Amino acid sequence: MLRLFSTLSLMLLQCGLSHAELADLTESELSDVSGEGIGLVYENYQINMQSEVMGGETGNDFKITGIKDTSAQDVTVRIGQFYLAGSGTDLGTNLAGKTVNLGRLSNPITIDLLDGNTLGGGAYADKSVLAIAMPTQVAFAQGYDCTDSSQGVGTGTCSSRPNNADGNGFRGERFDMGYKINRTFVDNAKDVNLNFHAQSANMDGSFWRFWGSDASDGVSVDGNASADSGLMMEAQINFYADKLVFNSCDLDGSTACGEQVGFEEFSMELAIGSAKYFQPLTIDVSDSGFLHVQIQALPSPGDARLPGTTKLIGADGLVGTSDAVTHAWYDDYYENGPKTNISIGNVTVGPAGVPESFGSASIQGMQIQYLEVISHEL
Amino acid sequence: MSFKYLVSTFCILTSVSSFSLEQIGDEELSSVSGQNGVYLSGELDFNADGGPLASSDIGNTDPDDTGAMLATWGSCAEKAAGDVARCGARMAVELNDSSGWVAYDEIKGKISFEGLTLRSREITATDDFGGDEIAAAGMTVLEIGMPEKLEFENFSYDITTSNHGRPTDTDYSQQTRYGIDFNGSVQLEGNLLVFPTGNP
Numbered sequence: 001m002l003r004l005f006s007t008l009s010l011m012l013l014q015c016g017l018s019h020a021e022l023a024d025l026t027e028s029e030l031s032d033v034s035g036e037g038i039g040l041v042y043e044n045y046q047i048n049m050q051s052e053v054m055g056g057e058t059g060n061d062f063k064i065t066g067i068k069d070t071s072a073q074d075v076t077v078r079i080g081q082f083y084l085a086g087s088g089t090d091l092g093t094n095l096a097g098k099t100v101n102l103g104r105l106s107n108p109i110t111i112d113l114l115d116g117n118t119l120g121g122g123a124y125a126d127k128s129v130l131a132i133a134m135p136t137q138v139a140f141a142q143g144y145d146c147t148d149s150s151q152g153v154g155t156g157t158c159s160s161r162p163n164n165a166d167g168n169g170f171r172g173e174r175f176d177m178g179y180k181i182n183r184t185f186v187d188n189a190k191d192v193n194l195n196f197h198a199q200s201a202n203m204d205g206s207f208w209r210f211w212g213s214d215a216s217d218g219v220s221v222d223g224n225a226s227a228d229s230g231l232m233m234e235a236q237i238n239f240y241a242d243k244l245v246f247n248s249c250d251l252d253g254s255t256a257c258g259e260q261v262g263f264e265e266f267s268m269e270l271a272i273g274s275a276k277y278f279q280p281l282t283i284d285v286s287d288s289g290f291l292h293v294q295i296q297a298l299p300s301p302g303d304a305r306l307p308g309t310t311k312l313i314g315a316d317g318l319v320g321t322s323d324a325v326t327h328a329w330y331d332d333y334y335e336n337g338p339k340t341n342i343s344i345g346n347v348t349v350g351p352a353g354v355p356e357s358f359g360s361a362s363i364q365g366m367q368i369q370y371l372e373v374i375s376h377e378l
Numbered sequence: 379m380s381f382k383y384l385v386s387t388f389c390i391l392t393s394v395s396s397f398s399l400e401q402i403g404d405e406e407l408s409s410v411s412g413q414n415g416v417y418l419s420g421e422l423d424f425n426a427d428g429g430p431l432a433s434s435d436i437g438n439t440d441p442d443d444t445g446a447m448l449a450t451w452g453s454c455a456e457k458a459a460g461d462v463a464r465c466g467a468r469m470a471v472e473l474n475d476s477s478g479w480v481a482y483d484e485i486k487g488k489i490s491f492e493g494l495t496l497r498s499r500e501i502t503a504t505d506d507f508g509g510d511e512i513a514a515a516g517m518t519v520l521e522i523g524m525p526e527k528l529e530f531e532n533f534s535y536d537i538t539t540s541n542h543g544r545p546t547d548t549d550y551s552q553q554t555r556y557g558i559d560f561n562g563s564v565q566l567e568g569n570l571l572v573f574p575t576g577n578p
Contacts, residue, residue: 039575043507045524045568052562060562066536066554099567105507105514110575161508170508222476230474285478285539289553292478375539375553 037112042102044171046085048095054080054180054253073186080180080193080253087149087163087200089176091245100175107135107159116211124211124275133207134238135159135173146240147265147345149174149200158240160202174200174242182251193251198266200242205269208235213280218305219296221282223372232280234273236338241266247352260352265345271338271368278305279368286374295371298333301326333367340366415497419525421490424533428453428465439546450546454486463545466535470543479540483552487533487560495523499571519573526567530560 050056062079069075083089086098103109110133116124137143137157144165145156152166160173178197185191213219214229221228247260273281273295284292299305301313307325314321343362348355431438433452440447441463452462466484473480499521505511540552 037575039573041519041571041573043569043571045570047564047566049564057563061560062530062562063559065534065557065559067556101507105501105510105517105571108573108575112575165508168508170506172508221474222478228474228476230476283473283480284476285473285480285541287541287551289478289538289540289551291539291553291555 037110039108039110040103041105041108042100044099045102046095046099047083048085048092049079049082051078051080053078053182053251056081069185076184078182078184080182080251082179084175084177086171087174087176087242089178091195091197092176092178092180098176100171101173102175103135104159104173107138109134114209119275127211127213130210131207134203134205137205146202146204147242147267149242158202158204160204162200162242174202177201180249180253184251191251193249193253195245195247195249195257197245198239198241198243199245202240203238204240206236206238209233209275211275219278219280219282221284221294222286222292223284223294230282230284232273232275232282234275234280235270237268237270237272239266239268257352259350260348260355262346262348262355263344264348265343267341267343269339269341271340274338277333277337291373291375293371293373295368297370337367339364340368415495418494418496419490419492420494421488423488424485425454425465425467426488428455428457430467433462437546441545441550468545470540472543479543481538481540481552483536483538483554484557485535488529488531489533490529490531491525492527493523494525495521497521497523517573519571522570522572524566524568524570526565528564528566530562530564532559532561534559 049062050060051062052058052060062082064077064079065074067075067077081092083092083095084100085092085095086100089095089098110131112131112133114129114131116127116129119129136159138159140157141154143155143157143159144153144161145151146158148155149162151162161168161170162174163172164170165172176197176199178195180193180195182193183191211232212229213232215227217229218227219230219232220226221230241263242265244263244266245260246262247257249257273279278299279296282294282296284294286292301322302311304311307329308323309325310323311326312323313327313330319327341362341364343360343364345360347358347361349358350356429451431449431451433449433456435449435451438449438451441450446460447463448456448461450462451464454465456462457465464484466486468481468483469485470479470481470483472478497520499519501507501511501514501517501519503511503515507514534557536557537555538552539555540550542548542550544550545552
């Protein structure tokens, strides 16, 4: 069959009918071609999952199973509603026509395979790194305030625009999202509804990176002395919202709700793991099937992976008594290493509409030197 | 007619013919509206009859070798009767070489959708991306149109961690983290646009 096609193609050429010819690409055309990763944009998007008890279609019932209370009895957790939509949904009650774009054509969500030799100061040398990233943050002049949805261009570093930014009439790239969860116990008197809503939120600047390490990288994922090979991770998880709302209502999702806790101008920047400072996030499962999650410990002075000659730090911690190169490495870690920041512009508590203000709260510059989480049987 | 004859005839016909292929003018081209899309509806049904092994299969042993249980895997009716431990599909991943596994376990039930569309689309200056369409005009993207509804029927799975890949392995031990059990429909709207992008 292949021969038949080749013969026919050859004949057509010989018969002299074709006028097409291959032309050189111009410099300007070539400069546009740089495709290596995949860009994703959700356009005009909305998802809504609503159980029958909260007004969804008959028969809708979304359960999360496997959770037990302190007396080892099953707790049934039901998703009453989950929604992700455009802003202005009024806590998920007004979804019609409220759609959102996630990612911009000029700054999309990306899935990419990165060259480890060009990343993280040599920390991923000779590795391929799978990166999943939300839209990146941009220069202040082109960006928008990450939390306050009333601000226009030139007020922040977020690329995702609020609804009707600068009066452009466009739906924007910031989403409303919420969960309404009903937890039902064997003893019905304990049943409870808990709701979480985010208004005009975005995740700009977030990324997740995955790579494989082998024993020569010196990372032990199970906590024993020998190095393992396995999956390593590093993530920056940013979540910004104009407002977060937590409240509790009747189990049928009616408007009979208690007082609400509000976090206005909420900003969370979680730095999880770091390849550059030998601190990847690793996940392991023990011999009994228990989960074992670690952010690897920051190398102690003297560790062979550190730069420098003696790699030691003096007892007084000053550069004069230490290996200068090693001291500079630690300096760089504290100065430029990944830091977790959480800030809330205004905490409010009280009835919807007339809450009391408790002022602002923030955690700034938190660095994780070591984290280990192990699950145990109750 | 043999193939050689067919070839010769074809060549003669094309050479002698007074018709030749001609370029289509811009005006003519503008009236061509290629139907380039695909409309999909589908249904995925996991382990409707249980499995993946029948309770009589060799090697499909009682998980703890005690009691009246017949086998690890079997039909869902056998599971309901307590004769087997499992009747769902399992997808397990070993994250590193220290022998631990993370698994989607006991996957069962049905997912169906109606109206998933796939088509190639050119971004034009008349699209509304809040101004971004001007710079992106002419870019071709793959447009995946979300189905209006995604239906779940007794769709369930557990997220588990275990010390071995297969539940039939010796000394198998697992912990269930949580699971889901979905019935009903999820409403979706919008398109997912997929396009190549540069390396940052």
